[in-house]
Amino acid sequence: MPTVIEAIMNRSSKRKYLTKPVPKELQEKILSAAQMTPSGANMQPWITYAISSSEVLKNIGDAIIEKMDAGILNDQFIQYYPINWVNPYKKRRITTGAALYKLMEVDRKDNETRIQMWKDNFRWFGAQTVFFVFTDKANIDEAQGALIDCGAYMQSLMLAAQEFEIDSCPQGSTTEFGKVIAQVLNIPDNLALLYSVVLGYADKEDKINSYQPERVSLEESVIFID
């Protein structure tokens, strides 16, 4: 069993999965552990649709890809990425993307392949289980705390999965099409999709899964005041 530090250090986003379902029993263990995520006032603002139906996942993917192909950039409840990227975050984003494309030998100008790689998100990278995390719109109406709580919940899901050697990929790509997902799933009107997490068994042979972007040093993100 990995230690907490090992689980944190060893987790990385995987983008190609084996055709091997995550047993329901393990999904429940992961979800039960994540249920213990702290939240302001113990609000527990997350509502998760744990979907393993290949038909439903295909329907969601089809609906999103149809929108993309129609030139629609997003249809979302929340804006995840900054509208105006500033440094150093802009530079980190570019470096991270460029390294992935270099690893996959995709040319900078090869837009078609890049779009295809982005669309792989909506084929769930071949995984068979995806957790879609929603919150009540009332929680995020002029308040952001629930977003902090649901972010912590995301990490809990991914770390708990590590214990069972289940890999994951968080998805903000689905945030961008949250309303499409809500429509396909016919979810109650009061809910807004925040993100999804793909879960499964990574294909270790696939080059894409060797990608592990570096982090900046502590000096760049921590200020000690002793």
Ligand SMILES: Cc1cc2nc3c(=O)[nH]c(=O)nc-3n(C[C@H](O)[C@H](O)[C@H](O)COP(=O)(O)O)c2cc1C
């Ligand atoms: C909220 C969030 C949204 C993300 N969205 C996507 C996504 O839509 N597609 C994807 O391939 N990776 C996505 N990622 C993965 C990031 O690219 C990844 O976490 C980052 O590059 C660091 O790499 P690592 O997770 O392998 O350590 C997302 C990560 C987070 C935390």
